[in-house]
Amino acid sequence: MTPSRAVASPRVVSIGDLRPVARRQVPKAVFDYLDGGAEGEVTLRENCRVFDDVTLRPRHAVAVPGCDLHTRVLGFDLSLPFLLAPVGYSRLMHPGGEVAAARAAGAAGTAYILSTISGHRLEDVKAASAGPVFYQLYLMGGRAAAEAVIERARSAGYSALVVTIDTPVSGMRERDYRNGMKELISGGLLGKIPFLPQVLARPGWLISFLRDGGLPDLPNVVIPGKGPMPLVDINAALASAAVTWADLRWIRELWRGPIVVKGVLTSDDARRAVDEGAAAISVSNHGGRQLDCVPASLRALPEVVAAVNGQVEVWMDGGIRRGTDIVKAICIGARAVLCGRAYAYGLAAAGEAGVARAIEILRVDLERTLRLLGCPSVGALDRSYVNVPVSWG
Numbered sequence: 001m002t003p004s005r006a007v008a009s010p011r012v013v014s015i016g017d018l019r020p021v022a023r024r025q026v027p028k029a030v031f032d033y034l035d036g037g038a039e040g041e042v043t044l045r046e047n048c049r050v051f052d053d054v055t056l057r058p059r060h061a062v063a064v065p066g067c068d069l070h071t072r073v074l075g076f077d078l079s080l081p082f083l084l085a086p087v088g089y090s091r092l093m094h095p096g097g098e099v100a101a102a103r104a105a106g107a108a109g110t111a112y113i114l115s116t117i118s119g120h121r122l123e124d125v126k127a128a129s130a131g132p133v134f135y136q137l138y139l140m141g142g143r144a145a146a147e148a149v150i151e152r153a154r155s156a157g158y159s160a161l162v163v164t165i166d167t168p169v170s171g172m173r174e175r176d177y178r179n180g181m182k183e184l185i186s187g188g189l190l191g192k193i194p195f196l197p198q199v200l201a202r203p204g205w206l207i208s209f210l211r212d213g214g215l216p217d218l219p220n221v222v223i224p225g226k227g228p229m230p231l232v233d234i235n236a237a238l239a240s241a242a243v244t245w246a247d248l249r250w251i252r253e254l255w256r257g258p259i260v261v262k263g264v265l266t267s268d269d270a271r272r273a274v275d276e277g278a279a280a281i282s283v284s285n286h287g288g289r290q291l292d293c294v295p296a297s298l299r300a301l302p303e304v305v306a307a308v309n310g311q312v313e314v315w316m317d318g319g320i321r322r323g324t325d326i327v328k329a330i331c332i333g334a335r336a337v338l339c340g341r342a343y344a345y346g347l348a349a350a351g352e353a354g355v356a357r358a359i360e361i362l363r364v365d366l367e368r369t370l371r372l373l374g375c376p377s378v379g380a381l382d383r384s385y386v387n388v389p390v391s392w393g
């Protein structure tokens, strides 16, 4: 069966069903890179499990003839209350990579956030999407590279910068070390040899990867006067890419458009982000890929919502796999959520068709959930539709 037919199969009814399709398409190292988390993966697991702690309070016997899924985010009217999160190395999952994901997001009426660690030029990604596109900024390559990319993002029509603050160094993703991700991406041939069997076990992926020319140097991390940053330099560059509040101020002066601070888990950081002029905050632990043993994003959401007190939009990401997850996050105060792995499984499984399928699964799920809840629109969701554990506040 072709990948596009596999994702369209009537047996693929949930995001959980897309995951094994992705696993069959790409080498183990690529699947684990996308699927895995940091250290013991405690936060990764908890991000999903925590949704079980919140239950729904339906209003039965009310007529809900149609459901309005629209949401306003940073002044944009989106057809759906979920956006596609920045996912680095998307081009490793499928040659279409970031272009395919942005196109699928735009076609569905939602926004796409492009990671700094992208294999496609930001101009090409913007051109592919009919919807808003935001640029996620790491200070890789220092301020000179950031200044250059901010200028390019502005000229290309990016609508917001998403500044990720939870990556002072890369998290310890043990699966990646065991699988030789570093050697496979940027090492020499000798270093690659022990890890080659897993790549050869996925000939379809290998052929399309080689046809695509392999992974390019980072086209959006360009230090003026030098070329795109080589892949081999990424880890060292990330280790000196920590964003401080002073950096955020500098970025804001330069950009002058909306800034989203991604990676907030506490009321202190939330208030600081508001004071520093953020237009939105994403409550996030990077999908459990950075510091392990921090709280699940949903668990941190009430504290941040209370601290922000309506001053800026609050988004959240981490563990979103179902329509009920989206509903619960919005009821607890999120304006919208970001999906990472949910669409990345689709991308790895079947490129753009896979991302479109993931979005459609979530859309249908969400609409059914609203109808079953007796709620006419995403905008009408509030705390009265959920039971939240008393200890959450």
Ligand SMILES: Cc1cc2nc3c(=O)[nH]c(=O)nc-3n(C[C@H](O)[C@H](O)[C@H](O)COP(=O)(O)O)c2cc1C
Residues within 6 Å of the ligand: 033, 034, 035, 047, 085, 086, 087, 088, 089, 115, 116, 117, 136, 164, 262, 284, 285, 286, 287, 288, 289, 317, 318, 319, 320, 338, 339, 340, 341, 342, 344
């Ligand atoms: C494979 C992968 C790569 C990611 N790369 C980035 C990145 O480059 N920048 C960033 O801010 N977040 C990155 N994230 C984190 C996501 O933006 C998002 O916070 C996370 O995936 C949400 O959790 P979920 O996957 O459970 O939806 C990445 C996540 C994954 C799974």
